[in-house]
Amino acid sequence: MTNSEISLKRPLTPIHKWLIGLLLLFSFVGFLDATYLTVQHFLGSSINCSIFEGCNEVITSRYASIAGIPVALLGALYYCTLFISLIAYCDTRNERILYFIAHFVFIGFFASIWFLFLQLFIIKAICFYCVISAVTSTMLFVFGILLSKFKKKENK
């Protein structure tokens, strides 16, 4: 990368740095959580579930797969995409990526609401790892929205 390229990038304000840092952190935690469940799914192991007792009920329920694809794998791909997009934004400062992130976080947030509803009212068991995912996707949603709002303000 040349100096002239660097000079084209607008520097990030401290608040942006914080928000991107938090988004990176939560997308990484979400990825860790979903990847653990995906690995356990493909290795056929039982889930180490010490806080809530309902992990295995939830993870082996018929809602744990969509068209044969484990929801955990979809979650891992979601968090991975978000993490890579954030890295790409840090690297290029391309506003389109930010626009994509601000919209993409809606998917995770609404999916989490749906899965929380399934756990509480349909399966009637709570999975600790799914609660972690619900928290991370909610945080990503909040910080994603905040980041795009601040960016819009700055651009005005």
Place this chain on the structure above:
Amino acid sequence: MLWLSASLLLGGVVFGLIKFSNNESNQTALLINTISSSDSDWVKGAKDAQVVLVEYSDFQCPACAFYFSLLKQLDQEFSNKIQFIYRHFPLKQIHVNAESAAWAAEAAGRQGKFWEMHDMIFENQATWSSQKNTEDIFLSYAQSLGLNSNQFKIDFDSNEVKEKVTNDYAGGIESEVNATPTFFLNGQKIKNPSNYDEFRNIIKEAIDSNS
């Protein structure tokens, strides 16, 4: 540099988790010694069935309690076509009450109510798992099943009952059981099905191919 760090981080997570999960299931095997195998099994279902499902299980393991509900459904659906065998594999290093629960089931079995106690122990797993004095809890289960309390206590403390559990455990080690529950279908270790339909299909296939 940024991309390289991110790729290494994500790749490291996947690799680390796969390695960790493999180690975790091997650890249970390392905790145990090898002794001789067991010969007196608890059996239910069809006596002359061509399909035999053996389960190595731990009463305190949450996954075993989950599979207990699946096995109950399988029993209802295939009770005249399949034989179920329960063998103890208490992982006492991580489940402090698993062994006493196995003794309670064996003691109830001495009075002809192994399966009733087995069901009761699994159904109430959340109640007794974290308790310190489980003997009184299991005694209350024995009483509710109409068992002779004194005889139950004698059997619970007996060497025969303890030996039976130890022998089951040793048999599991010989069969390379390293996690609970582990299922053997007609002598073949199977990958734990992830839901009832998957389990049902495995059993149905075995019944069809043996009929």
